Amino acid sequence: MAAAVAKATENGSAAAEIGRPTNPMVTPMLTDLYQFTMAYAYWKAGKHLDRAVFDLYFRKNPFGGEYTVFAGLEECIHFIANFKLKDEDITFLKSVMPTIHEEGFFDYLKEIDCSDVEVYAIPEGSVVFPKVPLMRVEGPVAVVQLLETPFINLVNYASLVTTNAARHRFVAGKSKILLEFGLRRAQGPDGGISASKYTYIGGFDATSNVAAGKLFGIPLRGTHSHAFVSSYMSIDEILDKALKSHDGSRVCEDFVSLVQTWLSRIQLAGSLHGVFGETNQSELAAFTSYALAFPHNFLALVDTYDVMRSGLPNFCAVALALNSLGYKPSGIRLDSGDLAYQSNEARKFFRAIEKEFGIAGFGEMAITASNDLNEETIDALNKQGHEVDAYGIGTYLVTCYAQAALGCVFKLVEINNQPRIKLSEDIAKVSIPCKKRCFRLYGKEGYPLVDIISGESEPPPKAGERILCRHPFNESKRAYVVPQRVEELLKCYWPGNSCKPREELPSIKKIRTRCMQQLEQMRPDHMRRLNPTPYKVSVSGKLYNFIHFLWLNEAPVGELQ
Numbered sequence: 001m002a003a004a005v006a007k008a009t010e011n012g013s014a015a016a017e018i019g020r021p022t023n024p025m026v027t028p029m030l031t032d033l034y035q036f037t038m039a040y041a042y043w044k045a046g047k048h049l050d051r052a053v054f055d056l057y058f059r060k061n062p063f064g065g066e067y068t069v070f071a072g073l074e075e076c077i078h079f080i081a082n083f084k085l086k087d088e089d090i091t092f093l094k095s096v097m098p099t100i101h102e103e104g105f106f107d108y109l110k111e112i113d114c115s116d117v118e119v120y121a122i123p124e125g126s127v128v129f130p131k132v133p134l135m136r137v138e139g140p141v142a143v144v145q146l147l148e149t150p151f152i153n154l155v156n157y158a159s160l161v162t163t164n165a166a167r168h169r170f171v172a173g174k175s176k177i178l179l180e181f182g183l184r185r186a187q188g189p190d191g192g193i194s195a196s197k198y199t200y201i202g203g204f205d206a207t208s209n210v211a212a213g214k215l216f217g218i219p220l221r222g223t224h225s226h227a228f229v230s231s232y233m234s235i236d237e238i239l240d241k242a243l244k245s246h247d248g249s250r251v252c253e254d255f256v257s258l259v260q261t262w263l264s265r266i267q268l269a270g271s272l273h274g275v276f277g278e279t280n281q282s283e284l285a286a287f288t289s290y291a292l293a294f295p296h297n298f299l300a301l302v303d304t305y306d307v308m309r310s311g312l313p314n315f316c317a318v319a320l321a322l323n324s325l326g327y328k329p330s331g332i333r334l335d336s337g338d339l340a341y342q343s344n345e346a347r348k349f350f351r352a353i354e355k356e357f358g359i360a361g362f363g364e365m366a367i368t369a370s371n372d373l374n375e376e377t378i379d380a381l382n383k384q385g386h387e388v389d390a391y392g393i394g395t396y397l398v399t400c401y402a403q404a405a406l407g408c409v410f411k412l413v414e415i416n417n418q419p420r421i422k423l424s425e426d427i428a429k430v431s432i433p434c435k436k437r438c439f440r441l442y443g444k445e446g447y448p449l450v451d452i453i454s455g456e457s458e459p460p461p462k463a464g465e466r467i468l469c470r471h472p473f474n475e476s477k478r479a480y481v482v483p484q485r486v487e488e489l490l491k492c493y494w495p496g497n498s499c500k501p502r503e504e505l506p507s508i509k510k511i512r513t514r515c516m517q518q519l520e521q522m523r524p525d526h527m528r529r530l531n532p533t534p535y536k537v538s539v540s541g542k543l544y545n546f547i548h549f550l551w552l553n554e555a556p557v558g559e560l561q
């Protein structure tokens with residue numbers, strides 16, 4: 001995270017030092033024009049200081065699933081902690097809003113910050129569901145309105161790609177290593193950096209993105225490309241052939257010959273007989289050269305020419321030569337063809353080598369697979385049976401190929417203590433009015449049972465006490481729940497001028513751990529890929545009645561003629 005910091009507010013309660021947004025483009029100007037035009041209209045009407053409450057939420061889980069992981073909160077808080085328009089921004093705004101002649105408005109814009117704003121949010125990395133506010137933002141209406149676009153922008157892709165990563169982790173299984181390889185295919189630099197950050201939170205183990213490793217401390221991993229293999233033409237290109245043994249006790253003066261000796265031994269070995277004849281010597285040169293550069297963690301991409309007839313035997317010759325000097329090679333990467341079949345064949349080959357030469361552990365050499373992988377292909381590999389230990393995933397993961405956007409919204413739910421509602425022909429688009437509190441109710445078996453939204457002044461649900469949970473819009477859907485445990489979801493991450501304590505922003509590792517724990521505690525039928533059971537989101541009886549009272553109040557009565 002950038003070292004530069006800003007004072008949260010002048011007020012002591014929130015004055016802890018908070019970093020800047022990762023992307024320097026995240027400024028108050030990163031918003032839609034209509035936020036500024038509305039700010040002017042509010043100001044002109046003397047309404048700009050009206051106290052507004054907005055909810056940020058989404059309406060439908062992505063990827064055909066029944067869960068979402070909330071991410072992007074830390075960036076939102078960093079954004080508001082640094083919210084200040086610069087003189088040059090004001091000059092620009094004047095030029096694009098030429099009909100506004102009152103200097104007073106621009107003086108007002110110049111002064112605003114987020115010291116009078118309060119942000120309540122569900123902790124980042126939590127499993128979340130449609131309609132439940134991920135964030136509740138309170139403050140002067142003109143200021144909070146300006147936050148709408150950047151907040152949605154910061155949460156939307158972050159939550160989508162975190163969820164995508166969690167889904168890939170789910171299908172791959174806990175024991176597999178997941179590597180994010182998407183930078184080259186991501187939607188621009190911010191897409192790439194964000195993908196690395198949030199796929200790590202969603203359960204990936206490492207990234208190939210060096211900048212993300214530097215910015216966030218995410219573990220970095222990588223192999224090599226086909227270009228490295230095809231750049232070699234002959235073994236004679238290797239000039240410095242000496243390699244010190246792992247323990248430093250001796251020097252092998254001609255590692256190239258040692259590799260060739262091992263290749264002949266593999267070729268002559270009875271148990272491996274018939275698998276291959278001559279291997280590609282330029283590939284052997286590339287592998288040997290890479291091993292000389294990285295003897296401690298030698299890993300080779302084996303599909304440049306022919307996996308079975310060349311890549312695998314060449315890799316094993318180099319790996320065995322390293323092994324005889326005390327090194328433990330890391331494994332191979334497969335990047336084309338039938339990954340299930342090839343990984344199974346590679347495993348058989350490694351095990352045969354282990355047996356033939358009595359080298360303990362060689363059979364379990366790590367096999368990494370890549371090439372347009374996604375949830376479906378990993379699922380297919382699982383069904384076929386495979387020997388892949390690690391997946392390198394790029395395009396489908398970072399572009400969220402299966403669903404382009406999460407569709408978060410930011411809706412006004414109260415102004416000057418007056419609840420507001422947004423009606424729609426589409427019931428799913430009707431907003432839930434009022435400043436609200438949200439709770440997760442846990443059942444006897446420890447699983448979350450239902451989320452319940454209630455009015456702010458209602459008494460909160462209590463463990464062991466029966467509470468009526470109602471579908472917000474469907475009268476017949478309701479149930480009594482006796483929770484074993486109650487968790488309040490919205491916590492104060494930005495108290496503004498109020499004296500409320502501020503939740504700490506956890507480290508990326510802690511957010512990742514939270515995400516893993518949250519996914520783990522869900523009932524399995526909500527998580528399965530095919531026809532998952534929807535998790536229930538409900539409102540209290542009192543809020544239900546109020547929603548429908550306000551609905552009738554605001555909706556004009558039609559007339560049939």
Ligand SMILES: Nc1ncnc2c1ncn2[C@@H]1O[C@H](COP(=O)(O)OP(=O)(O)OP(=O)(O)O)[C@@H](O)[C@H]1O
Nearest residue numbers: 335336337338339340341371372373377380381384
């Ligand atoms: N056993 C398998 N079952 C299902 N899908 C697989 C299996 N093995 C590989 N795939 C997927 O099949 C697709 C193969 O793609 P494609 O035909 O473009 O690659 P290729 O020809 O093998 O490799 P390249 O063109 O990169 O040399 C990839 O999306 C890959 O993830």
Ligand SMILES: O=P(O)(O)OC[C@H]1O[C@H](OP(=O)(O)OP(=O)(O)O)[C@H](O)[C@@H]1O
Nearest residue numbers: 181335370371372373392393394395396
């Ligand atoms: O397949 P993805 O999930 O996007 O993972 C990243 C891909 O990037 C590299 O390919 P490269 O840029 O060399 O292109 P190519 O393999 O498609 O030719 C790598 O070999 C993977 O195949």
Ligand SMILES: O=C(O)c1cccnc1
Nearest residue numbers: 181208221222223224392
């Ligand atoms: O390190 C790798 O193997 C890698 C990195 C990015 C994209 N494809 C592969």
Ligand SMILES: [Mg+2]
Nearest residue numbers: 335370371372
């Ligand atoms: Mg590829």
